[in-house]
Amino acid sequence: MMQPVTTSSAQSLPLPEGLQGVVADWSSDQRAFKNVPWGKAMMWIFLLSDTFVFSCFLVAYMTVRTSTTELWPNPSVVFGLTLFGKEIPLLLIAIMTFVLISSSGTMAMAVKFGYEKNRKMSFILLLITAALGATFVGMQAFEWTKLIVDEGIRPWGNPMGAAQFGAAFFMITGFHGTHVSIGVIFLLIVAAKVLRGDLDHERPGFLTGRKGNYEIVEIMGLYWHFVDLVWVFIFAFFYLW
Amino acid sequence: MAHAQGQQHPIGIYLKIWGLLFILSTASYFVDYFHFQGYLRWFLILLFMLLKAGLIVSFFMHMIWERLALIYAILVPTLLLLVLIGIGALEGHYTSFTRGAFFGNAVHAPAQHR
Numbered sequence: 358m359m360q361p362v363t364t365s366s367a368q369s370l371p372l373p374e375g376l377q378g379v380v381a382d383w384s385s386d387q388r389a390f391k392n393v394p395w396g397k398a399m400m401w402i403f404l405l406s407d408t409f410v411f412s413c414f415l416v417a418y419m420t421v422r423t424s425t426t427e428l429w430p431n432p433s434v435v436f437g438l439t440l441f442g443k444e445i446p447l448l449l450i451a452i453m454t455f456v457l458i459s460s461s462g463t464m465a466m467a468v469k470f471g472y473e474k475n476r477k478m479s480f481i482l483l484l485i486t487a488a489l490g491a492t493f494v495g496m497q498a499f500e501w502t503k504l505i506v507d508e509g510i511r512p513w514g515n516p517m518g519a520a521q522f523g524a525a526f527f528m529i530t531g532f533h534g535t536h537v538s539i540g541v542i543f544l545l546i547v548a549a550k551v552l553r554g555d556l557d558h559e560r561p562g563f564l565t566g567r568k569g570n571y572e573i574v575e576i577m578g579l580y581w582h583f584v585d586l587v588w589v590f591i592f593a594f595f596y597l598w
Numbered sequence: 599m600a601h602a603q604g605q606q607h608p609i610g611i612y613l614k615i616w617g618l619l620f621i622l623s624t625a626s627y628f629v630d631y632f633h634f635q636g637y638l639r640w641f642l643i644l645l646f647m648l649l650k651a652g653l654i655v656s657f658f659m660h661m662i663w664e665r666l667a668l669i670y671a672i673l674v675p676t677l678l679l680l681v682l683i684g685i686g687a688l689e690g691h692y693t694s695f696t697r698g699a700f701f702g703n704a705v706h707a708p709a710q711h712r
Contacts, residue, residue, distance in 0.1 A: 375666065382667035390668050401672050412679045416686040423690030426697050433630050451627045458623060462616035465658045469612065472604045572604060575660075582658045586651055593647035597630050598640075 396567075400576045404583045407536075411587050414529050415594055421521040430517035432596050435508065436500070450596050453496050454588065457537075460489035461585040464578050471574035476551055479574065483548035486581065490541040497534045501527075529591055536584050547577045605660045615657045622650050 372391055373381045383389050390398040422429055438448040467482035504510045504526075512527050514520040550556055550569060559568040626646035629639060656662045661669060 372665070378665060379667045379670055382665060389671070391665055393664065393668060398668065401668065405672050405675060408676060409679070412682065416679075416682050419683070420686045420690035420693070423687065424693035424697065426694070426701065447627065447630055451623070454623050454627075455620065458616070458619045461619070461654065461658055462612060465612040465615075466609060469606065469609060472606050575604060579659055582654055585658075586654050589647055589650045589654065593626065593643050597626060597643045 394570075394572045394576075396572060396576050397579065400579045404579065407583065407587075411529075411532070411590070414525075414532060415590065418525040418529060418595065421525060422519070425519040425521055427519040428517075429519050430515065430522050432598075435504070435510075435517065436596060447596060449496060449500055450592065453493055453500075454592055456489050456493050456496070457585050457588050460486045460493070461582055463489065464581045468575045468578040471551065471556070471571040474557060474571070476554065476557065480548055480552045483544055483551060483574070487541050487544040487548065490537050490544065490581075494534055494537050494541065497530065497537075501530075526595070529595060533584070533587055533591060536587070540581050540584050543577060544581065547574060605663060607660075607663075611657060615653050618653055619650055622646050622653075626650075 372378060382391055385391075388395070433446040436450050437444050437446045439445075440448065463482045464486045467479050467486060470478040470482060509516050510523045510526070512524045515523050550562075551574065555562075556569040556571050556573070559570065561568060623646075626643060629642045629646070634642060661672075
């Protein structure tokens with residue numbers, strides 16, 4: 358009477374690709390994101406929400422800049438540095454950009470070495486990433502000091518032009534700098550876990566109790582690359598526009 | 599499959615993308631350094647920005663190796679931002695127009711560099 362169904366758990370069926378794959382994944386009544394650990398999918402969702410937060414700031418900046426009747430201070434001049442008696446526009450910002458991009462490069466390689474279980478290289482690269490991140494925050498602190506103390510820029514006004522300049526600047530770069538600072542702290546935590554071998558021996562984390570796994574290095578990497586990504590947009594819209 | 603053991607790709611890819619990002623950043627810095635103005639400036643800034651963002655998301659964040667279901671879940675909602683940008687632009691120009699109409703004389707052309 359019973360009709361036995363032959364199933365095998367030896368290997369899963371191949372997943373359909375392309376648009377068919379999208380429909381199949383989303384309608385599968387299981388987990389929509391195949392092939393990715395849930396921690397990674399959730400990091401992506403978080404980054405999506407963070408994208409909206411930063412976009413709100415940038416759109417707000419756009420509306421105040423288009424609607425103000427005063428001249429907008431020229432960022433090329435405001436953020437210029439005088440070096441050897443020569444005025445070089447946006448120099449500090451350019452260096453900050455290169456520092457952050459370099460940290461993204463080392464982060465990507467730390468993820469790669471992590472998956473290869475190369476603990477030492479992964480740790481060193483994570484440490485370099487954190488150091489570059491800290492350098493970025495340090496340069497930002499220098500920039501803020503210069504703007505507040507020397508040039509008298511405040512969130513409610515400044516001597517160069519439109520009062521909204523300061524509000525937009527401190528809000529956008531401040532929020533981004535906070536992200537970088539939090540990232541540096543998390544990088545150091547992940548680096549310590551890698552060095553101690555927590556991820557190789559699947560030791561549970563102190564906060565979540567989840568088994569250690571090199572996926573967390575990649576998830577950390579997603580956050581860090583996102584911070585770099587946001588800087589790309591800030592650099593274009595705030596400093597270059 | 600690359601996904602079975604997480605995302606593993608040869609180191610050369612990362613180094614090449616890193617190099618490209620350096621070149622693109624330098625290029626966008628030169629847009630300011632050589633004082634390009636007007637539509638050329640905006641076109642170049644947006645071009646370099648989108649190229650850099652695309653490279654970071656695609657390769658450093660491994661997006662091109664992910665399944666389409668995840669890519670759509672992240673990128674399609676992001677497109678909604680175009681609506682927000684549109685609303686913001688409308689509102690900004692309208693506010694600028696009313697300020698011009700009511701405060702009259704002292705109004706400059708909005709938001710141009712010196």
